[in-house]
C-alpha cells in the first residue's frame with residue numbers, strides 16, 4: 448500500500464476501499480452521501496463499496512451525476528443532502544462525480560451563487576473550509592481525488608474552474624480493483640488525460656521542481672513502462688491498473704503548477720452539450736498541435752519529458768503522441784469528433800479559460816484559431 452501525505456492523504460492499493468469505514472470515523476462522518484452515477488451503480492461498484500462500509504453506516508445515494516457536472520445537478524444533490532441530514536461526502540466515480548462532490552461540499556458550507564467562487568471571478572479566496580470528502584476514483588485519469596480544482600458547467604452555460612486547497616478531498620482511497628471493468632475506450636481516454644496533466648504541468652512556467660518531478664514519474668509509468676497500453680490491451684492487468692492509478696494521481700499532484708492550452712481548448716469543446724465529448728479524448732486529440740506550438744518556449748523541458756518517456760533524444764514528441772493515440776484507438780482529430788470552426792464560442796472560451804495563463808507560450812484568439820484548425824484536421 449502506498450500512503451502519500453502530500454496535498455491530502457492518498458492510499459493507493461488493491462483493496463484500499465476497505466478503509467472507508469475507519470476513514471469516515473476519523474473524519475467524524477456519521478451520515479455520508481455517496482455521490483456517483485447510474486453507470487457505477489449498474490456495474491455493481493456501488494455495492495462493492497457499501498459492502499466494504501459494513502452495516503454501521505446507512506449512506507444516502509445521489510446517482511444523478513451527469514457526463515459533465517452541471518450547477519443544476521449539484522443543486523439537486525445539495526437539496527437531497529440537506530433533506531437527509533448528511534454530514535459528509537464520499538465521491539465514487541470518475542472525474543465528474545468527484546468534481547460534482549467538490550461543488551456540493553462548497554455549496555453545503557457557503558451561501559450564495561456558485562459562480563462567485565469561480566477562479567476566473569477571483570472567487571478562490573472566498574472558499575473556506577468545506578464538508579469532509581472522501582474520494583474513491585473508479586477511473587485512472589482525472590486525478591481529481593488529489594487536486595484543488597473542480598470544473599462545473601454553470602447555469603449561464605460557462606464551463607468554470609473552481610480552485611482552492613479547501614476543495615481537495617481530505618482522503619483519497621484509490622482502489623485499482625474498481626477500475627478493472629473499465630472498457631478499453633475509457634481506459635484510453637482517461638489515461639490520456641493523465642498523460643496530458645503530466646506534460647502540461649511540467650511545461651507550465653510556474654517554478655515548482657518537486658511537482659515537475661512527480662509529473663515526470665507519471666509519464667515514466669504511463670508511457671515508458673507501457674502501463675497505459677497494457678491497461679488498454681488487457682483491462683484485467685492488475686500491474687497496469689495499479690500503475691495507471693498512480694500516474695493519474697501524480698498528474699494531478701503535478702498540475703498544482705497549472706495546466707495549459709490543451710486544457711483551455713478541451714474545456715471549450717467540452718461545454719458543447721449536444722456532442723458530449725470526453726475530456727480525456729479531447730486532450731489526447733488536441734495535445735500534438737499544442738506541443739508543436741509550445742516547442743520553442745519550454746527550455747530543456749521536452750528533453751526531460753523525452754527522457755522520462757524513454758524516447759530517443761531526437762524523437763518528435765507530437766508525432767509520438769499521435770502514434771500512441773492511434774495505437775490505443777483515440778480519434779484522429781476533432782473533426783472526427785464533430786467539432787468544426789463553426790462551433791460557436793470555441794475560440795473565445797479557450798482564450799478566457801484559466802489554463803491559458805499557465806501555458807508556456809502566450810496565446811491570443813488568432814493563435815487559438817490556428818490551433819483549432821490544426822486539431823480539427
Ligand SMILES: [Zn+2]
Pocket residue numbers: 589640644710726730
Ligand atoms: Zn484534465
